Amino acid sequence: MNDRICSKCGRAVPEDSLFCPSCGNPVNQGAPQSLTPVPKRDLAGPLFGGGVLIILGVSFWLATSGAISWAIWWAYFLGGLGMLLILLGISNARSGKDSGPITGGIVLLAIGIIAILAWNYSLSNWWPLVLIVLGLVVIVSGVLSRRIAPR
């Protein structure tokens, strides 16, 4: 980050300082925002809560309208939930926070996709496949989330 320059003595002033450390001149000109830092509103919670409800509503709607079977609607819900978690994890990682939701999201998405495929192709013994894919997902997402996260 750029240090500001004191308008009185010309020395560098740390960004979070209200007064010049050298001469005590108040340095509020030019960068008023940094004096009263407005904490970024964490939208992750509301967005996630709203997203869950929307996905639940959409999957229910698909089932009630006959687009998908009631026996498989939960897989669509899990898949949507997974995508939501992935987005949350990516936005977390961008702001330097824990990118853990990515792993959980990919796991849920994988379960959803496999269940939907298994349903469509009438596979009965698909659960072992889920475990295998989940194992791979956990490993791969661990590597990916480490790459996304700024360190």
Ligand SMILES: [Zn+2]
């Ligand atoms: Zn000064």
